[in-house]
Amino acid sequence: MKNVVILGSTGSIGTSALKVVGDLRDRLRVVGLAAGSNISRLLEQARQYQPRAVCVRDTRAAADLATALGADCQVFSGEEGLIRLATLPDAHIVLVAIVGTTGLRPALEAIRAGKDLALASKEILVMAGEIVMREARAHGVRVLAVDSEHSAIFQCLDGKPISSVRKLWLTASGGPFRDARLWPKWRFREITLQDALQHPSWVMGRKITIDSATLFNKGLEMIEARWLFDIPIDQVEVLIHPQSVVHSMVEFVDGSWLAQLSTPDMCLPIQYALTYPERVPSARVQTDFVKLGTLTFEAPDTERFPALELARRAGRIGGTLPAVLNAANEVAVAAFAEGRLSFAEIPERVRRTMDAHRVIDHPSLEQILEADAWARRVALDI
Structure with missing residues (x-):
């Protein structure tokens, strides 16, 4: 039996992963589920799959969820909660399906805790591929692709x-x-x-x-x-x-x-x-x-x-430039979705943000996150 943690369980990848678990209950067991703000769906999933712990973004929502689920399920919140979930002692593999940069620290902590990683969040390797793969080699864990390609x-x-x-x-x-x-x-x-x-x-x-x-x-x-x-x-x-x-x-x-x-x-x-x-x-x-x-x-x-x-x-x-590319694109896509930017302007906003960036080679995690924050500010200004 392989114990699975799913970070991003209410999104399209997470719900598909739970279908797979449902198909293979003799081989796979969910021990942790994390969601952002879709509390009702997470509650439904937790009741169906009986994980030992769940995590949500908001602390007040976590309190409500704890009341609904009772003492048999621990409830965490925020980034610290994601890390607690990703490092559960009995977890064998952590599926990271969180859009954006939120899954980066939990993914690294899962690797350091000796968990295999199933990656559906492109941003993790785009931003910090050098660090993630180095840590995976150092701790002898697998990084397995979930993207179909x-x-x-x-x-x-x-x-x-x-x-x-x-x-x-x-x-x-x-x-x-x-x-x-x-x-x-x-x-x-x-x-x-x-x-x-x-x-x-x-x-x-x-x-x-x-x-x-x-x-x-x-x-x-x-x-x-x-x-x-x-x-x-x-x-x-x-x-x-x-x-x-x-x-x-x-x-x-x-x-x-x-x-x-x-x-x-x-x-x-x-x-x-x-x-x-x-x-x-x-x-x-x-x-x-x-x-x-x-x-x-x-x-x-x-x-x-x-x-x-x-x-x-x-x-x-390389260096910090992929993180800048990713962050600027996230800002541009959000602006397009909100009607503040045309579809044609998305790549142009990304290009201009990349042009303005001074690249740091072989960056630390802190430098990557700083570059991400910088790119978001610049892309918004543009």
Whole structure:
């Protein structure tokens, strides 16, 4: 039996993870759940899965939750509560599915406590990949990808040395604005929030769905892959694949390619991470290639979607620049969602913030968090 803590249990990844736990109750047991402000859903989850501890953002909400759950379940709050949850003595693996930077310290403390990490929060490796992977090596724990793309690459590599790899190929659906005939660049200023939330392949949270529309999501994944697989970012490429069936590919030095394919469903990479190194039977994901018919690929349009080149620049330079990229994008996406910024202006705000930053090489965690805070202030000023 593997004991699981889920940080971000009420979001799309967290709810999918609980479906996996429900499917595999003979193998997986939830010992901790954390949510932000969706107290009613967390209460429902806690009653169904009976964790030993839960955590919420607000202390007053925590008090109400403690009353509702009774003495059998500890209730924590805030960042300190997330750390308590991530370091529970009987936890084996911690799934981090918190949007933004909130999961960074809990993830590091989980590693230092000897817990394997299942990462769905891109920001953790984008901001602090050097520190996180160094700590994981030092404490002998695994950092397992939950993103479908990185899970696919991990499965294709299957222990092969990175020296055998020519390139990693991350696939992207292209988002709702892939077709340049329907959405030429000049129309990007007309894009509404509702337009941007119409993802063609996946059902996800608002922030990640907007990032998929700008392709910033794929840019962040490039940096994430650079750290997960210890490979220079210039060996990480992006390919548009509208059907979202080929989740990613590895091109080897001899010219061979390996790909991982399945119908889009986040339960599959989540299950693989939580049950690794086993492959456990599941009837949840069914793939019918006759019905799918055709799989197509095309190069990304970096003129209409400059996010990819901004991310490559941040990944090449490294240091605090990826944290600045991530923070500026979060601010810009929030401004777009609130109607204060056009869709077309999102990458421009990120670029201007990056241009204004003085990079610190090999930063400490404190310097990374300072760069994050600085970028948020500058992006707001811009």
